[in-house]
Amino acid sequence: MAEGVVGSLIGKLGAALAKEAATYGASLLCQEVSALKRLFAQIRDVKDELESMEAFLHGAERFKDIDETTGNYVKKIRGLAFEIEDAVDEFTYKLEDKHGGFTGKMRKRIKHVKAWRRLALRLQDIKQRLENADRRKVRYDLSVIGSSGHSKSPEQSFQFAREEDLVGIEINKELLMQWLAGDSEQGCKIATVWGMGGVGKTTLVSHVYKTVKLDFDVSGFVTVTNSYQFDDLLKKISTEFEIPIDADNIAVGSLVESIHHHLQGKRYILVLDDVWQPDVWFKLRNAFPTESTGRFIFTTRMQEVALLATKKCAIELAPLDAHCSWQLFCKEAFWNADNKTCPEELQDIALMFVDKCAGLPIAIACIGRLLSCKHPIYSEWEHVYKDLELQLTNNVILDADIVLKVSLEDLQRNLKNCFLHCTIFPESYAFNRKRLIRHWIAAGYIQEVGSKTVEEVAEGYLNELVNRSLLQVVERNLSGRVRSGSGHTSETEISICASTEVLHHIGCLTKLRTFAIGKVRTEHCADLCDAIMRMTHLVRITINSADEEEVLQLETLRLPSTISKIELGGMLSKESISRLISTSSNLVNLTELNLGFSKFNEDSFACLLNLHNLVELYLSKAYDGRELIFHATSFPKLKLLSVWDAPNLRKIAIQQGALQSLVRLFLADCPELRDVPDGIKHLRTLEYLRIKGCSDELRRKLEIKGKSNTRNEDRMKISHVKWVEIVLEK
Numbered sequence: 001m002a003e004g005v006v007g008s009l010i011g012k013l014g015a016a017l018a019k020e021a022a023t024y025g026a027s028l029l030c031q032e033v034s035a036l037k038r039l040f041a042q043i044r045d046v047k048d049e050l051e052s053m054e055a056f057l058h059g060a061e062r063f064k065d066i067d068e069t070t071g072n073y074v075k076k077i078r079g080l081a082f083e084i085e086d087a088v089d090e091f092t093y094k095l096e097d098k099h100g101g102f103t104g105k106m107r108k109r110i111k112h113v114k115a116w117r118r119l120a121l122r123l124q125d126i127k128q129r130l131e132n133a134d135r136r137k138v139r140y141d142l143s144v145i146g147s148s149g150h151s152k153s154p155e156q157s158f159q160f161a162r163e164e165d166l167v168g169i170e171i172n173k174e175l176l177m178q179w180l181a182g183d184s185e186q187g188c189k190i191a192t193v194w195g196m197g198g199v200g201k202t203t204l205v206s207h208v209y210k211t212v213k214l215d216f217d218v219s220g221f222v223t224v225t226n227s228y229q230f231d232d233l234l235k236k237i238s239t240e241f242e243i244p245i246d247a248d249n250i251a252v253g254s255l256v257e258s259i260h261h262h263l264q265g266k267r268y269i270l271v272l273d274d275v276w277q278p279d280v281w282f283k284l285r286n287a288f289p290t291e292s293t294g295r296f297i298f299t300t301r302m303q304e305v306a307l308l309a310t311k312k313c314a315i316e317l318a319p320l321d322a323h324c325s326w327q328l329f330c331k332e333a334f335w336n337a338d339n340k341t342c343p344e345e346l347q348d349i350a351l352m353f354v355d356k357c358a359g360l361p362i363a364i365a366c367i368g369r370l371l372s373c374k375h376p377i378y379s380e381w382e383h384v385y386k387d388l389e390l391q392l393t394n395n396v397i398l399d400a401d402i403v404l405k406v407s408l409e410d411l412q413r414n415l416k417n418c419f420l421h422c423t424i425f426p427e428s429y430a431f432n433r434k435r436l437i438r439h440w441i442a443a444g445y446i447q448e449v450g451s452k453t454v455e456e457v458a459e460g461y462l463n464e465l466v467n468r469s470l471l472q473v474v475e476r477n478l479s480g481r482v483r484s485g486s487g488h489t490s491e492t493e494i495s496i497c498a499s500t501e502v503l504h505h506i507g508c509l510t511k512l513r514t515f516a517i518g519k520v521r522t523e524h525c526a527d528l529c530d531a532i533m534r535m536t537h538l539v540r541i542t543i544n545s546a547d548e549e550e551v552l553q554l555e556t557l558r559l560p561s562t563i564s565k566i567e568l569g570g571m572l573s574k575e576s577i578s579r580l581i582s583t584s585s586n587l588v589n590l591t592e593l594n595l596g597f598s599k600f601n602e603d604s605f606a607c608l609l610n611l612h613n614l615v616e617l618y619l620s621k622a623y624d625g626r627e628l629i630f631h632a633t634s635f636p637k638l639k640l641l642s643v644w645d646a647p648n649l650r651k652i653a654i655q656q657g658a659l660q661s662l663v664r665l666f667l668a669d670c671p672e673l674r675d676v677p678d679g680i681k682h683l684r685t686l687e688y689l690r691i692k693g694c695s696d697e698l699r700r701k702l703e704i705k706g707k708s709n710t711r712n713e714d715r716m717k718i719s720h721v722k723w724v725e726i727v728l729e730k
Helices: 002-018 020-025 030-060 068-095 102-136 143-148 170-181 201-215 230-240 252-263 279-287 322-333 344-357 361-372 378-391 394-409 413-422 433-442 454-467 489-497 501-506 522-532 574-582 602-610 696-702 709-717
Strands: 187-194 218-223 267-275 293-300 314-316 471-476 482-487 514-520 540-545 565-569 592-596 616-620 627-630 640-644 651-654 664-668 688-692 723-727
Touching (some): 002 030, 002 068, 030 068, 170 187, 170 201, 170 314, 201 218, 201 267, 230 279, 252 279, 344 361, 344 378, 361 378, 454 471, 602 627, 696 709
Parallel strands (some): 187 314, 218 267, 514 540, 540 565, 565 592, 627 651, 664 688
C-alpha cells in the first residue's frame, strides 16, 4: 500500500534527520558543512511533504481501484517514495562509513562532498515532481474521500435472503430469536453477531429481523459503517421508526427527544448493521427509554463491539463447514434446476470453486450466481476458474472484495503493515506469536509508545488484528494470550489479489534472507522484480508461477551477490533467461539452481554454462531441446545434475573437461533418449547414476540379459560409476 510505504519512509527520514546535530558536531571540512546543510534541508522538506500527504493516501487507497485518476496518483507517489528511500539509504550508508585509516577517511570525506551535492539535487528534483503530481490531482483534498467512507450500497447493506436459500444458520437463528422474543421484560437488551467480513452476519440478522419484527410495535434496520455521522445516524433511525421530522433543520438534541418520546411505552427492535466502534452505542443509548421494552442487534467485525452484548447474548460466526458450503453453492449455481444438484461431470471443478471460497457465504453465493449464468460445461467452468485465480473474477470482486477489503483499508498504517507482513506466510500457516512479533520489530513496524516496550506494543497490535477478525487464533496459552495464529485464507487472498500493492509492501522487507512467493501472474512480474531488488541480503529465493503456461517476465530482475539458491517455477521468456544469467559474474555465491517448466532449448541453456560456482542443477520439465550439450570447462564445481521430464531430448553430449566434479546424475522421463550420455566416460568423479523412463532403444541396450557387443559397449561406458540404477519401464 502506498500509505504504508510512505509511512515507513517518514520514519526513515526522521532517523536520518536525527543524525544532523551529531554530524555537525564532528570535525568537518568547510565544503562538507555546506553540502550537508543543503542535503539535510532537502530531507526535511521531503519529510514535511510526505507527512502532509499521508492522511490523504489513507483515504485514497480505498478509491484507487475504481477511480483511474486516484489510482495513477497513488502509483506515482509510491514510485517517488521508493526513489526517496534509495537516496536516503545511500546517504545513511555513506555517512556511517568509518572504515580505513586517516588518509583513507579524508579521501572518502572529500569524495562524499560530491555525493552530498548530488543527493541534494536528486531530492530537490523528486520534491518538484511530488509538487507537480499534486497540481495534477487536487492537493490533498479530503472532502470527497471523507464524504464517502465505508458506506454500503443499499444492495449490500440490506438484502433479505429467501428462506429456501439460507444454509447453516438454523442454530444461530433459533438462539437469536429466543434472545429477542423469549421474554417481555422491560429495558434494553443487546445481542451481537460478530465475525470476519463476508461470513454471513447481515444475512443471519436480516432474516431473523424479518421474522420477529411483527412481534414489536416499532422496528428499524440501519447500517452504521465506520464513517458514520451521529446526526445522520439519528435521522436514519427516525426514518426507520417512521417518526416525522424536519431532517434539514432539526437539531441533534431534538432528534434524541423525538425518538425517546416516540418509543415511550412501546416494544421496539433496532438492528444496527456494520458497527465498528463501541461509542456508537454510548452516544445513542440516551435516545431509548429504559422503561420500554427495547431489543437491539449489532453486527460487527470488532470483538470490543461484540462485548456490548447483554449477558451471553453474543454469537461469533465462523465460516461454513464443507457440507453447508456445498449446499449453498448448489443452491446458487443450480437455482433454476429442479433438484438443485451438481451434475457428476462438474463435481470436481465445482469442489475447486467451493474450496477457493474457504467457507465464506458471500464468496460462495457470488461465485455460484456467476456460474449459474454460464453453460454447465466443464471447459467453460474451467475458464472461469482460471479467471478466478487471476483476480477472484471481475464479477466476484464487485461483491466479495468490497466487503472484505474494508477491514484492511480501515487499519492504521502500522497495523496495516503488520497485517500485510502476515501475507508472506503460506496459506493456513500457523505462526508463533513471539516469532511474528520479532518479524514485525525487525521490519521496523513497531515503535515504543510511552512506557510500553516494542514487544508490548506489538502484542497489542496482534490482539487488535485478532479482535478485528483479520487474524485467527489457533491456540492460546493458559493465561489467555495468543500462542499461535493464522490468517483467514480468504482475507489473505483478497488482500493480495485485490492489488499488487502488496508486492511493494514486501519490497520494504529489505533485510530478508529467504523469500518465496507462488501463484505469480505475468502482470505481477514488473512489481515483483522491483520489490525483490530491494532485498539486498537475499540468500535464497523461490518464485513459482500460477500455472505451467504462465510466463515469468523477470528480465529486469537483478539479484544480489549474496544469493546462493534460486528456484524458478514457470515459463521463462528468452529475455528473462539471458538477462538474469548475464549478471552471473555477480552471482559468485550461487550454488543451487532449480528450474521448472522453463522451456529451455539448446540456445537458451547455453546461458547457464557461465555459472561456474554452481553445485546443484535441477531441470524439472524445464528442457524442450533435442540435444543437451555441456561444453568443455562448463560447470566445473557441479556435483549434482537432475534432468526430469524432457520429452524431446534425444542426446546428451559431455565434452572432455566439462562437469569435472559431478558426483550424482539423474535422468528421468526422457522417452526419446536413445543412448547413455556421450562422454560420460570423462566423468571420473561420478559415483551415482540413475536412469528412469528412457526410450525402448536405450532400455534394450542397458538390459543385462544377453551378451551382444552393443549392450556390453554401452555398459562399459558407465562401468566406472560406483552405483548405477536403471529403472527399466516398458
